[in-house]
Amino acid sequence: MHLPPTRLPSLQGWAAYSLLFLIFVTITYEHSKAWNHPNKGDQDLDLTLGLKIRNFEALSDGYHHPLLPALVAPFAEKQLRYFATAKLVNIAIGAVAFWVIAWVGLRLVGPIPTFLTLVAISPGLSNKSAEFTAEPLLLLLTVLTFYGLVRGFEHPRCWIMAGIAAGLAYLTKGSGLLLPIAYTLTVFRFAPK
Numbered sequence: 001m002h003l004p005p006t007r008l009p010s011l012q013g014w015a016a017y018s019l020l021f022l023i024f025v026t027i028t029y030e031h032s033k034a035w036n037h038p039n040k041g042d043q044d045l046d047l048t049l050g051l052k053i054r055n056f057e058a059l060s061d062g063y064h065h066p067l068l069p070a071l072v073a074p075f076a077e078k079q080l081r082y083f084a085t086a087k088l089v090n091i092a093i094g095a096v097a098f099w100v101i102a103w104v105g106l107r108l109v110g111p112i113p114t115f116l117t118l119v120a121i122s123p124g125l126s127n128k129s130a131e132f133t134a135e136p137l138l139l140l141l142t143v144l145t146f147y148g149l150v151r152g153f154e155h156p157r158c159w160i161m162a163g164i165a166a167g168l169a170y171l172t173k174g175s176g177l178l179l180p181i182a183y184t185l186t187v188f189r190f191a192p193k
Contacts, residue, residue, distance in 0.1 A: 009111040016115060017102060024098055024122045028091055031130030043132040047086060051076040067171040068134045086132045094129025097140040098122070104147045134173045141169035145179050149186050159187055 009017065042064065050069035052058040054076035060066045071093075072086040101121065105114025121139075128135040148162025166183040169176035 009106070009115075013111050013115070017118070020115070020118055020122065021095075021098060024126050025095070027123065027126040028094065028129050031127050032087060032091070034130070043083070043086075046132060046134075047072075047076075047083060050086065051078070051082075065134070065171050065173055065176070067168060068132075068137055071137075072132075083132070087130070090132050090136060091129050093140060094125055094136040097125060097129075097136050097143070100140055101143055104143050108147070108150060138169055138173045138176055141165045141172060141176070142179060145169060145183060149183065152187070153190070159183075163187075 045061065045064055046069050049058070049061050049064050049066065050073045052061070053066065053070050053073040059070075068090075072082075072089050075085040075089070076082055098118065102114055102118060105117055125136060125139065142165075144165040145162045148158045148160075148165060152159035152162060163180075163183055166176075166179035169179045
C-alpha cells in the first residue's frame with residue numbers, strides 16, 4: 001500500500017492552523033474555569049491514585065487505569081496546587097494531541113481534510129483537556145496507533161510503534177482495550193508473511 005505524497009500547507013495554511021490552535025487554547029482556558037473542583041467526575045480518584053503511585057503504595061486502585069495518574073505522580077502532594085498542576089499536564093497532553101492529529105493528517109490526507117478534522121475535534125478535545133481526564137491521552141495514543149498501522153504496510157517496523165501505542169492506550173482507559181485487539185487482528189490478518 002503506497003500512500004501518495006501530500007502537499008504541505010502554505011504560509012497562510014500554517015497561519016490558519018496556528019489560529020485554530022490559539023482558539024483551542026483559549027477555549028480550553030475558559031473550560032478549565034468551570035472544572036475548578038477536584039471532586040467533579042473521577043478527577044479526585046485519579047489524583048489520589050497519582051499520590052499513591054508517588055508514595056509507592058499502589059499502581060492501580062483496581063478500577064482506574066494507571067497511565068495518566070503515573071504521568072502526574074511526580075507532582076503529587078497533599079496540596080491543592082497538585083490539582084492545578086495535573087490540569088496543566090492534561091492541557092499539555094491535549095495540545096500535543098492537537099499537533100499530532102495535524103501531523104498525521106498532513107502526512108496521510110493533506111491540509112484541507114486535516115484542517116476540517118481539527119475544526120470538528122477541537123471543541124471536544126478542548127473540553128476534555130480542561131478537566132483532569134484520560135480522553136486527550138487516549139485520543140493521542142489512538143491516532144498514533146492508527147498511523148502506525150497504516151504506515152506498517154509500507155514499513156513493517158511501524159507496527160512496533162502501533163503496538164506500543166495500543167498497549168499504552170489500554171493503560172490509559174478501559175475503552176483502550178479495543179486498540180490492542182484491533183492491532184492484533186490487523187497485523188495477523190494483513191501483515192505480509
